[in-house]
Amino acid sequence: MTLKKYVLKNLWLQVVISLVIGLFVGLAFGDDVGMGMENDNLNLFTSYLSIPASIFLSLIHMIIVPLIFSSIVIAITSLGTTEKMKTLGLGVGTYFVISTVIAISVAVVLASVIAPGNLLDISALQESYDLSDDEVKIKEGFSLEDIPNAVANIIPKNPISSYLEGQMLSILIFAMIIGMSMLVLPRESVKPLLDILEAVQKITIHILMFSMKIVPFAVFGLIVGMVSKVGIGSMIGMGAYMGTVVLGLGVILMVYLLILKFVAKRSVLATFSKMRNPQSLAFSTGSSMATMPVTLKTAEDDLKIDKRVSKFVIPFGTTVNMDGTALYQVMAVFFLAQLFSIELSIVSIIVIIITSLLASIGTPAIPGAGVVVLSTILVTVGIPPVGIILLISVDRILDMTRTMVNVTGDLTASCVFDRITRKQLSS
Numbered sequence: 001m002t003l004k005k006y007v008l009k010n011l012w013l014q015v016v017i018s019l020v021i022g023l024f025v026g027l028a029f030g031d032d033v034g035m036g037m038e039n040d041n042l043n044l045f046t047s048y049l050s051i052p053a054s055i056f057l058s059l060i061h062m063i064i065v066p067l068i069f070s071s072i073v074i075a076i077t078s079l080g081t082t083e084k085m086k087t088l089g090l091g092v093g094t095y096f097v098i099s100t101v102i103a104i105s106v107a108v109v110l111a112s113v114i115a116p117g118n119l120l121d122i123s124a125l126q127e128s129y130d131l132s133d134d135e136v137k138i139k140e141g142f143s144l145e146d147i148p149n150a151v152a153n154i155i156p157k158n159p160i161s162s163y164l165e166g167q168m169l170s171i172l173i174f175a176m177i178i179g180m181s182m183l184v185l186p187r188e189s190v191k192p193l194l195d196i197l198e199a200v201q202k203i204t205i206h207i208l209m210f211s212m213k214i215v216p217f218a219v220f221g222l223i224v225g226m227v228s229k230v231g232i233g234s235m236i237g238m239g240a241y242m243g244t245v246v247l248g249l250g251v252i253l254m255v256y257l258l259i260l261k262f263v264a265k266r267s268v269l270a271t272f273s274k275m276r277n278p279q280s281l282a283f284s285t286g287s288s289m290a291t292m293p294v295t296l297k298t299a300e301d302d303l304k305i306d307k308r309v310s311k312f313v314i315p316f317g318t319t320v321n322m323d324g325t326a327l328y329q330v331m332a333v334f335f336l337a338q339l340f341s342i343e344l345s346i347v348s349i350i351v352i353i354i355t356s357l358l359a360s361i362g363t364p365a366i367p368g369a370g371v372v373v374l375s376t377i378l379v380t381v382g383i384p385p386v387g388i389i390l391l392i393s394v395d396r397i398l399d400m401t402r403t404m405v406n407v408t409g410d411l412t413a414s415c416v417f418d419r420i421t422r423k424q425l426s427s
């Protein structure tokens with residue numbers, strides 16, 4: 001394959017290239033080392049460069065609710081049809097929720113202690129995108145008085161108005177209620193809606209993949225704007241943010257080691273070394289879905305998981321169990337909140353935890369989806385979605401790492417349920 005073809009085929013590479021070119025172009029126009037373009041001209045120039053970012057964000061806005069809604073309903077209904085599978089499904093579902101909550105807690109602690117967002121100068125982003133002061137003003141988090149109201153409003157009285165008002169948490173809860181009801185009803189009676197939702201999911205993923213083609217241009221525009229106005233120093237905080245995410249993902253891997261040793265009762269090193277194939281494939285493709293056939297093969301052939309367990313846990317886990325993604329999304333929200341000086345109260349942190357738990361379930365297992373779905377959580381706490389473009393510029397390496405963690409989580413879960421259900425299933 002020629003270099004040109006390789007670049008055209010790999011979106012992440014295009015993003016990295018536009019990031020690098022953006023840095024140079026930004027430096028050339030800025031007054032740190034470059035020509036120091038006059039402010040008015042620079043503003044006009046960067047406002048044109050921000051067009052792709054605005055288009056991308058509008059497209060995401062357009063599809064995010066149907067995408068997450070259909071993904072959550074489909075994931076819940078895939079819990080199983082036979083009675084035996086329903087019991088196993090409930091156990092596995094509970095395990096997935098617990099492991100995701102652990103991942104989210106790790107994220108909350110690390111992101112609050114390290115606070116990478118305080119290292120990056122917000123004025124860069126504010127100037128580049130002409131965010132009105134209103135959008136970036138210090139927003140008060142929820143207060144104790146808000147709790148009764150918040151709890152009452154969490155169940156949407158009118159799902160359509162929740163949708164119109166962008167109340168993401170209510171929409172996610174609505175999806176959960178619909179999914180659970182569809183799960184208990186006879187399959188034939190819910191099949192028509194399930195078919196429609198599957199079509200909706202396919203269409204929205206298609207639009208998402210198509211919109212992603214704009215990302216290299218969006219990143220270029222954002223980086224040129226930031227670097228030309230504030231200088232290369234504006235990028236330093238990004239390194240700290242990436243380091244914090246990778247550290248958090250490392251902590252989750254350690255948790256998996258403990259689960260393998262104490263819950264699944266397996267030799268940790270031997271088990272982990274058998275996971276190498278799907279782990280490296282997940283790392284290189286950035287997609288748990290694309291890795292799934294290998295994950296399944298490794299579970300059955302190398303880890304000797306009972307096929308009845310692996311055939312359920314791996315596909316189900318691939319769609320709903322994304323500990324790496326949940327950790328990443330929470331860290332990214334904290335990072336952007338710190339960046340935009342949005343104070344997060346305990347109640348808003350709880351809202352973030354619940355939203356990201358559901359958002360990670362609704363994240364499709366494809367490259368870069370985690371950062372797009374992040375917009376759901378951002379809307380909930382009032383963070384300007386333009387921050388997403390900043391995160392996408394350095395997302396590839398984080399996507400690769402969190403996908404590897406997601407896949408490792410599914411394999412760890414199958415080891416746990418292999419041990420727990422081996423006897424039950426054979427009885």
Ligand code: ASP
Pocket residue numbers: 286287288289322324325363364365366367368369370371399402403406
């Ligand atoms: N790429 C991830 C996966 O497939 C999802 C994400 O973007 O977080 O597991």
